[in-house]
Amino acid sequence: MSYPIASSLLDGIVLAVVERESTYGYRITQDVQKVLEISESTLYPVLRRLQKDGCLTTYDEAFAGRNRRYYKITEHGRAQLRQHRIDWQNYRNGIDAIFFGGDSQ
Amino acid sequence: MNRTEYMAALRRALSALPEEERASALRYYEEYFDDAGPENEQKVIADLGAPEKVAEQILADYRELTAVPPSSEGAAPQPKKRRWRGISPLLLVVLVLLALPMGIPLAGVLIGLIASVFGVLLAVVLVVLAFVVLVPLGLLAAGVILCGFSFTIWSIPASAVLTLGCGLALFALGILVSLLMIKLCILFVPPLFRLFIAILRWPFDKLRGRTRKNGGDAQ
Numbered sequence: 001m002s003y004p005i006a007s008s009l010l011d012g013i014v015l016a017v018v019e020r021e022s023t024y025g026y027r028i029t030q031d032v033q034k035v036l037e038i039s040e041s042t043l044y045p046v047l048r049r050l051q052k053d054g055c056l057t058t059y060d061e062a063f064a065g066r067n068r069r070y071y072k073i074t075e076h077g078r079a080q081l082r083q084h085r086i087d088w089q090n091y092r093n094g095i096d097a098i099f100f101g102g103d104s105q
Numbered sequence: 106m107n108r109t110e111y112m113a114a115l116r117r118a119l120s121a122l123p124e125e126e127r128a129s130a131l132r133y134y135e136e137y138f139d140d141a142g143p144e145n146e147q148k149v150i151a152d153l154g155a156p157e158k159v160a161e162q163i164l165a166d167y168r169e170l171t172a173v174p175p176s177s178e179g180a181a182p183q184p185k186k187r188r189w190r191g192i193s194p195l196l197l198v199v200l201v202l203l204a205l206p207m208g209i210p211l212a213g214v215l216i217g218l219i220a221s222v223f224g225v226l227l228a229v230v231l232v233v234l235a236f237v238v239l240v241p242l243g244l245l246a247a248g249v250i251l252c253g254f255s256f257t258i259w260s261i262p263a264s265a266v267l268t269l270g271c272g273l274a275l276f277a278l279g280i281l282v283s284l285l286m287i288k289l290c291i292l293f294v295p296p297l298f299r300l301f302i303a304i305l306r307w308p309f310d311k312l313r314g315r316t317r318k319n320g321g322d323a324q
Contacts, residue, residue: 025133026140040152041159044133045166048126052170069136 002037007046010038012084014046015055015077022059022072047071055080108138108146111156118160122167130163226301237290241283248276 010032017023017031029043050056055077060067073081106114115134119127134153141149153159192200251272258265 024136024140026137029137039154040137040149041154041162044130044159045162047133048129048163049166049170064139066139068140069132 005036005038008084009088010036010042010046011050011055012081012088014043014050015073015081015084018056018071019073019078019081022070024068024070028071050077053080106150108150111150111153112138114156115160118157119163121164126163126167134159237286241279241286244275244279244282246279248272248274248279251275 013032013036014028017028023031025043025047028047029038029040032038032043047056051058051071053076054074056071057074058069058071060069062068112131112135116127116131119130122130137153138146138149249272251268253272255265255269255272258268
């Protein structure tokens, strides 16, 4: 069973993936697909939006005779990610409390 | 469909985007093919789905991103409009204070005029009322007095009869005039009253008519 993924959650996930290490589109898609059922075409708009919002920047690095575009988290992106983590914790605690009883809080 | 055809279709589907946005998206998917490797070309095409679908996602997100500037542009003319909407409360207070030295005497003159008009009207009404009430009453009273007086002069029967006759005639005339006055009142008081009301209402009707006209213009 899979749950529909809110775009804000996807933003947080992408920020978390990029925060671990600067990485490129294909890798990000592969990483996210390990835990979420997302289409291959889902992430480009997310990456573009995060870039426009100033959460991510890009830089090009030579790889196998071509330039590969890497995504790098910005300070603003880190702040956003901190907020995403807090929001997720609250959300998860609320769901856990209902699913497993109040002891998870 | 191979990679080249796929990318060409994607380029066509993204033609609505500004050049920079389109180039960025196309570069992303070119790299996606590169990173997936030539051996996975068909898998990537299958996974990505129809280029039109991919383009639709990008276009939808772009529209969402650019939906903000038009609303902020739309908000910009509003303060300009607000500037012309009317006099600010502060300016209004200052204007009222400045107008007071002239406004108080003017108001006094106006109130005096209205009061004098009312005074004249009241006087006219009182005179008419006096005429209407006092003339018949006077005639009736005169008739009664003459009749009474006639009883004191029965020593001269001719004079007494003449006086009694005059008294009775005056009394009768008093009754007639009374009836006439009542008739006149019935005839003239309601229209006069209506006229009076109409005169009083005239300035207010004028005012209301003007505001209604203004309301019509504003709509």
